[in-house]
Amino acid sequence: MTLATIMMPSPVGELTLVASDAGLVAVLWPGDDPARVPLAALHDDAAHPVLGEATRQLRGYFAGTRTRFDLPLDLRGTDFQRAVWTALCVIPFGETRSYADIARAIGRPSAVRAVGAANGRNPLSIVAPCHRVVGSNGALTGFAGGLAAKRWLLDHESLRLL
Structure with a gap:
């Protein structure tokens, strides 16, 4: 197709x-x-x-006039990846979550590293806001668009991180 x-x-x-x-x-x-x-x-x-x-x-x-996306999504990945990407979509604008928070949200609290891997393969950057996922200490972590883009997106949402 x-x-x-x-x-x-x-x-x-x-x-x-x-x-x-x-x-x-x-x-x-x-x-x-x-x-x-x-x-x-x-x-x-x-x-x-x-x-x-x-x-x-x-x-x-x-x-700056939209804080949520309302689009049909065609998520293509494993069941686990789709669960992670769906959890990203509920992180509110202007807030962050840790990888551990996402792991708990999908009912897999010990899968923190796997959540990080799925987050890194998120195909829907910005729409499924993986930029809102930070390290457990609040520090910026890897991002497919680069850390400068992640910082820009978080600053755009009025977040100030470490």
């Missing part, structure tokens, strides 16, 4: 949005490693309705 894509300029770099007929599949960073989020054949499609709506909502987020 071919997936539709569109490029979107943003304050954190040019993002690649990817969608299927079922929903948004990915928000990719400039220079994103293709192995992080493996995808089928892609084609440009600026008229794809999911991509149009995702672009509109992301622009609202970056403009």
Whole structure:
């Protein structure tokens, strides 16, 4: 199945949005490693309705007028990964959670490292806000878009971290 894509300029770099007929599949960073989020054949499609709506909502987020996303999502991963990514979607704007918090939220309190790995493979950056996950001491940790982008997103949400 071919997936539709569109490029979107943003304050954190040019993002690649990817969608299927079922929903948004990915928000990719400039220079994103293709192995992080493996995808089928892609084609440009600026008229794809999911991509149009995702672009509109992301622009609202970056403009400071949107704090939640309301998009159909096509989560592609293992059951465990999908559970982690779904848990990310309930972290409120302007708040953070630790990897341990996410592990507890999905009923797997000892799976902190696995949560970190799933978080790192989150295909829906910003929409499934993995940037809101920090170390247990509040420090910034790895992020597919780079720590500068993570800092920008958290600052945009008015968070001041270590």
